[in-house]
Amino acid sequence: MNDMKLESLLGALRGKVVNTARIEHGFETRMMATLRQRQAQEPAVFFMAWKLAPMFLALLFVMGGWVYTVASPQGAVHFSAVGARHEEVQMVRYMTGD
Amino acid sequence: MDSAGAGIPDERLVDQVRAGDDAAFEELIRRHKHKVFGMASRIARDPLELEEIAQEVFVKAYENLARYRGDAPFGHWLARIATNTCHDYLRKRKQRRAEVSVDLYEWTLEAPAELHGAEPEELAALARAMERLRPDDRLVLTLLELEEKSVKETAYIMEISEGNVKVRAHRARKTLKELVEKELKHE
Numbered sequence: 001m002n003d004m005k006l007e008s009l010l011g012a013l014r015g016k017v018v019n020t021a022r023i024e025h026g027f028e029t030r031m032m033a034t035l036r037q038r039q040a041q042e043p044a045v046f047f048m049a050w051k052l053a054p055m056f057l058a059l060l061f062v063m064g065g066w067v068y069t070v071a072s073p074q075g076a077v078h079f080s081a082v083g084a085r086h087e088e089v090q091m092v093r094y095m096t097g098d
Numbered sequence: 099m100d101s102a103g104a105g106i107p108d109e110r111l112v113d114q115v116r117a118g119d120d121a122a123f124e125e126l127i128r129r130h131k132h133k134v135f136g137m138a139s140r141i142a143r144d145p146l147e148l149e150e151i152a153q154e155v156f157v158k159a160y161e162n163l164a165r166y167r168g169d170a171p172f173g174h175w176l177a178r179i180a181t182n183t184c185h186d187y188l189r190k191r192k193q194r195r196a197e198v199s200v201d202l203y204e205w206t207l208e209a210p211a212e213l214h215g216a217e218p219e220e221l222a223a224l225a226r227a228m229e230r231l232r233p234d235d236r237l238v239l240t241l242l243e244l245e246e247k248s249v250k251e252t253a254y255i256m257e258i259s260e261g262n263v264k265v266r267a268h269r270a271r272k273t274l275k276e277l278v279e280k281e282l283k284h285e
Contacts, residue, residue: 006274009220009221009278012221012224013221013225017136018148020132020148022145023148023149023152028124028127031156032123035156035157
């Protein structure tokens with residue numbers, strides 16, 4: 001296919017404009033209704049988020065506590081070792097699996 | 099604001115919307131809906147999707163009106179939103195790997211037009227080939243070839259340089275040619 005042929009095909013497709021008059025009819029009214037509906041919903045979403053905030057905060061505290069106490073005792077040992085300047089000993093133990 | 103807003107420039111209507119006058123936005127929709135529908139109809143597969151795209155364009159415009167700085171006409175800014183929205187639709191469609199629908203061709207052929215010497219099956223092949231293009235390539239060709247935008251306008255709408263528009267258009271035409279040839283062989 002040469003460039004001329006493609007140009008003529010594109011020209012033909014360009015001319016094929018869909019008649020959108022029927023769909024456009026009353027579109028602004030539908031659109032404004034959609035916008036009003038969205039505006040009415042938004043505060044409800046924010047209100048729910050605000051109401052749920054303490055629950056998320058509590059969950060965050062519980063997960064934080066769990067991470068520092070239960071989930072990584074090994075990590076706690078290493079941190080205390082670093083604090084006590086025994087990091088090399090701890091590192092060797094960790095690497096050799098002792 | 100039915101006929102009262104008719105003579106007011108777009109930029110002033112935008113200011114009124116920002117000040118809380120929703121009727122001014124209704125007037126902006128009335129003024130620009132035809133262009134938005136025109137662009138979206140190049141991408142949409144059916145009237146429902148067309149309405150969906152157009153609604154999304156105006157919702158985005160309304161919600162981002164504070165970002166409109168007035169450095170370009172409102173219509174150009176809206177065309178940019180319309181193009182981005184169409185791009186999102188095309189990308190989602192690619193992700194779903196949807197089958198190319200023959201309905202697309204039937205729907206775009208609702209209005210009879212001059213065939214420019216092209217056979218109907220060639221046009222169907224072109225419509226299918228357009229569907230198979232990458233979203234970026236399809237949009238650059240839609241804007242330049244179908245919507246007859248200038249390179250400068252296309253660059254503004256697609257938020258790329260004019261040089262980049264030319265490069266993309268060249269690449270897209272090449273790919274389109276190959277795809278049309280393949281489509282015609284399959285028939």
